[in-house]
Amino acid sequence: MTISNRPTADKGLVHVRRALISVSDKAGLVELASTLHSLSIQIVSTGGTARALQEAGIPVTDVAEITGFPEMLDGRVKTLHPKIHAGILARRCDPEHQRQLRELGIAPIELVVVNLYPFEATVSKDGVTLGEAIEQIDIGGPSLIRAAAKNFEDVAVVVDPADYTGIGTELLQEQGGLSRALRSHLAAKAFARVARYDALIAAYLERQGHTVGKSVLPDLLDLRFVKLKSLRYGENPHQQAALYGHALEGQSSAAGAKQLQGKELSFNNFLDLDAALALATEFEEPVAVIIKHSNPCGVGIGSRLSEAYQRALAADPTSAYGGVLGLNRPVDAETARELAATFVEAVIAPGYHEAALAILKEKKALRLLLIESWPATTPSDRAALELRPIAHGMLVQECDRIDLDPDTLCVMTRREPTETEMRALRFAWKVAKHVKSNAIVLSHECATVGIGAGQMSRVDACRLAIMKAVSSTKGTVLASDAFFPFRDGVDAAAAAGVTAIIQPGGSIRDAEAIQAADEAGIAMVFTGIRHFRH
Numbered sequence: 001m002t003i004s005n006r007p008t009a010d011k012g013l014v015h016v017r018r019a020l021i022s023v024s025d026k027a028g029l030v031e032l033a034s035t036l037h038s039l040s041i042q043i044v045s046t047g048g049t050a051r052a053l054q055e056a057g058i059p060v061t062d063v064a065e066i067t068g069f070p071e072m073l074d075g076r077v078k079t080l081h082p083k084i085h086a087g088i089l090a091r092r093c094d095p096e097h098q099r100q101l102r103e104l105g106i107a108p109i110e111l112v113v114v115n116l117y118p119f120e121a122t123v124s125k126d127g128v129t130l131g132e133a134i135e136q137i138d139i140g141g142p143s144l145i146r147a148a149a150k151n152f153e154d155v156a157v158v159v160d161p162a163d164y165t166g167i168g169t170e171l172l173q174e175q176g177g178l179s180r181a182l183r184s185h186l187a188a189k190a191f192a193r194v195a196r197y198d199a200l201i202a203a204y205l206e207r208q209g210h211t212v213g214k215s216v217l218p219d220l221l222d223l224r225f226v227k228l229k230s231l232r233y234g235e236n237p238h239q240q241a242a243l244y245g246h247a248l249e250g251q252s253s254a255a256g257a258k259q260l261q262g263k264e265l266s267f268n269n270f271l272d273l274d275a276a277l278a279l280a281t282e283f284e285e286p287v288a289v290i291i292k293h294s295n296p297c298g299v300g301i302g303s304r305l306s307e308a309y310q311r312a313l314a315a316d317p318t319s320a321y322g323g324v325l326g327l328n329r330p331v332d333a334e335t336a337r338e339l340a341a342t343f344v345e346a347v348i349a350p351g352y353h354e355a356a357l358a359i360l361k362e363k364k365a366l367r368l369l370l371i372e373s374w375p376a377t378t379p380s381d382r383a384a385l386e387l388r389p390i391a392h393g394m395l396v397q398e399c400d401r402i403d404l405d406p407d408t409l410c411v412m413t414r415r416e417p418t419e420t421e422m423r424a425l426r427f428a429w430k431v432a433k434h435v436k437s438n439a440i441v442l443s444h445e446c447a448t449v450g451i452g453a454g455q456m457s458r459v460d461a462c463r464l465a466i467m468k469a470v471s472s473t474k475g476t477v478l479a480s481d482a483f484f485p486f487r488d489g490v491d492a493a494a495a496a497g498v499t500a501i502i503q504p505g506g507s508i509r510d511a512e513a514i515q516a517a518d519e520a521g522i523a524m525v526f527t528g529i530r531h532f533r534h
Helices: 029-038 047-055 063-067 082-089 095-104 119-123 130-135 140-150 161-173 180-207 267-280 305-315 333-340 354-360 419-432 458-468 488-495 510-520
Strands: 018-023 042-045 111-115 156-158 225-230 242-246 258-261 287-292 295-301 323-327 344-349 367-370 385-390 393-398 440-443 448-452 477-480 500-503 523-526
Touching: 018 029, 018 047, 018 082, 018 140, 029 042, 029 047, 029 161, 042 047, 042 063, 063 082, 082 095, 082 140, 111 140, 119 130, 119 180, 140 156, 140 180, 156 161, 156 180, 161 180, 258 354, 267 287, 267 295, 267 323, 267 344, 287 305, 295 305, 295 419, 295 448, 305 323, 305 333, 305 448, 333 354, 419 440, 419 448, 419 477, 419 500, 419 523, 440 458, 448 458, 458 477, 458 488, 488 510, 510 523
Parallel strands: 018 042, 018 111, 111 156, 323 344, 344 367, 477 500, 500 523
Antiparallel strands: 225 242, 258 367, 287 295, 287 323, 385 393, 440 448, 440 477
């Protein structure tokens, strides 16, 4: 038996005589194996992979023939054997390694084709049990991949069916050889695949509560994302950018949305779509959210989606021009006609009626995004983490998902809000949570009237919200994301005709703000909750 297989000098070729194939995803399997067979490469395989190849008429040597052991423990133990791993890990240039292989009758393996049990796909399904998830944790696969990747000088490892065509082409061109450059590239990809796989499992188990302690902030934060696509550029044309997807969480997000039509999405589009989706999911009734530069410029609710959109647009039609729209209902024909009459950059929604798509297809540049799994406000969502990069570090916090608790609201003024004012205050408070600080929202019970965002002083945010109002501010309510440090903001609101205010409270000058409200006949409610959004 000849086992020496030193790379040839020119391309660092390793000639493949024996390949181990064990794959969960059978896509492209038969085509690759056919190429190997045509080059007289022996194929060693296991279980379902071996059966698939045999059914295709491709000769296969079962792993059990090599190891002398049958598959055990319902297939949990198949390839974990010295006669397999030694054949992969032995260094071809090491005489001692070669001597041991000869003495033990172990033949080398030059190609390992493995993809892992579908753990991610399994845990992404609704209703999956912990037991079902555990069974999809691959053991032998990662071991084979790591062994082959470690010994890439002598072995090629393939973990992605997308690479089969390139592998087959090079094998044919080089008469069964694979270059060092390709082996090195595949090894790096293999280690990245296993690392991500382990991170997925760790993240899932953390979500199930199988960790010590109660903090949702892990001691080790793994930020392994998958590159979904390159973007034209970042916030500005001179900045490179790409979209990456997060393990286990992609389906209910802008990153995982399906684009139905329109131009390629930009970096800034994704920022605005994310903001639109976050605010739209706050509401149970039909809502339309118009986002501009990551801030809402108009929000409306209604009995119909078209009514909600009309109210959102009327709040600030100038700023809404070229905005991004978030909707929490499937887009119908009536809403589509409204959309088609204005310039909208992108829409994100849980569905589109066929009649609506027929109308909107005429707006060829309009980007339509579909969220097939609309996010639900569940306890696990509330524990989700928000990441903010800083130079050489990362800030991590729980997402701000806390709801307004009517039982904890405290009326601080002589006058209590009316039922209509209370509905308007709750509406404005939801919107304020998604406005950059300092944030002030003027609204009625079904639509915003004026929004003051990102100001360095609260009184300036009040003035900006009043200035931005297209319709009269008389009779509106006001939501402030944090307390009033002085009474000047309340005075400005009173002068604009505001009748009720909701704010967290907690200032050393709360009494002055309350006094200003009482003097103006304004009802003021404290929440005890702050919603800064920097």
